Amino acid sequence: MTGKENQVVVVTGASGGIGRAVARAFGARHARVALLARGEQGLGAAADDITRAGGTALEIPTDVADFTQVDAAAERVEKEFGPIDVWVNVAFTSVFAPFSEIEPAEFRRVTEVSYLGYVHGTKAALNRMKPRDRGTIVQVGSALAYRGIPLQSAYCGAKHAIQGFNEALRCELLHDGSRVRTTMVQMPAVNTPQFSWVLSKLPDHAQPVPPIYQPEVAARAVVHAADHPRRREYWVGGSTVGTLAANAVAPGILDRYLARTGYRSQQTGAAKPAGQPANLWQPADRARDFGAHGEFDDKATPRSLQLWASRHHGLLAAAGGALAATALAAWRRAQP
Structure with missing residues (x-):
């Protein structure tokens, strides 16, 4: 693989939220970053972020639900930037509503973008990486890939599907002895603009x-996972660890807890803004840039101790072993 400063990186959903922050992080390493999303205003602003950070940007308006567009975007990236080193799937859409209030066409659209968009991106990347026998694909997942919650049935279904798809693909790559890597990063609740532009019926x-x-x-x-893709997945945030642990031990109890709290905890208590845009069928950022952050800066934390521990689990294990050895030696010295 090329050095980090020369990496060619593709990020889907790069115009806002996690995708925007990921693209900016790679740009800070002076990578060449291709930005795939539908909203041209957001794409232009994201490209400016990359340039200011020291990287090189390529804007490609793309609807990831259409494989032809995704494959054409990959072809353009390789023509203008060179072989793709890292492909990051982030793009999604959703509907906030009880399942009974989601129309079949809406559910289908969420699935096409939020699940098949990952399939399309992965396919386009693999078609180019496998012949070279190198490259990394990072799937941005969620704690909801394991644990469904009320009011987000379409999104949870898509994330569960990505989880199963990625596991199957990883097994196939291992069987083939391929040096192409795929890994998944399971996210907690993140302060992104989705809460201002996802179709909401709440x-x-x-x-x-x-x-x-x-x-x-x-x-x-995501950047750490791209640099260390041999690990099958990463969990971000103590809430992700706690949720997945509780779901593994007592899923029925968690069902009842979420039935009681899940509706209230996903709403602010303030009325939904009149005229709020919805990006299900059309991008919300055609006319304005929403950026990476949502409306909850005052409630969001910029760090995660759990993420640091996850990235340094080898160091922590060694430190734990050293402490145990020291304690054992001290105990032995104290024996008569």
Whole structure:
């Protein structure tokens, strides 16, 4: 693989939220970053971010639900930037509503973007990486890839599908002895603009379930995963670890807990803004740039101790072993 300063990176959903923060993080390493999204205003602003950070940007308006567009984007990236080193799938859309209120066409659209968009991106990347026998694909997932919650049935279904798809693909790559790597990063609640532009049928303004993390925390995890893709997945945030652990031990109890709290915790209590845009069918950032951050800066944390521990688990294990050895030696010295 080329050096980090010369990496060719593709980020889908790069115009806002986690995708925007990820693109900016790679740009800070002077990478050549291709930005795929539908909203041209957001894409232009994201490209400016990359340039200011020291990288090189390539804007490619793309609807990831259409494989022809995704494959054409990959072809253009390789023509203008060279072989793709890292492909990051982030793009998604969703509907905040009880399942009974989601129309079949809406559910299908969420699936086409949020699940098949990852399949399309992965396919386009693999078609180019496998013949070279090198490259990395990072799937940006969620704690909701393991644990469904109310009011987000379409999104949870897509994230569960990505999880199964990525596991199957990883097994195939291992079987083939391929040096192409794929890994997944499971995210917590993140302060992104989605709560201002996802189609919502809720009476109150939607919000992420606390604790909330800033998108830069997510971006650091993605960049680390891209640099260390042998690990099958990464969990970001103590809330992700706690949720997945609880779901593994007592999923039925968690069902009942979420039934009681899941509706209230995903709404601010304030009325939904009149005229709020919805990006399900058309990009919300055609006329304005939403940026990486959402409306919850005052509630979001810019760091995660759990992420640091996850990135340094080898060091922590060694330190733990050393402490145990020291304690054992002290205990032995104290024996008569």
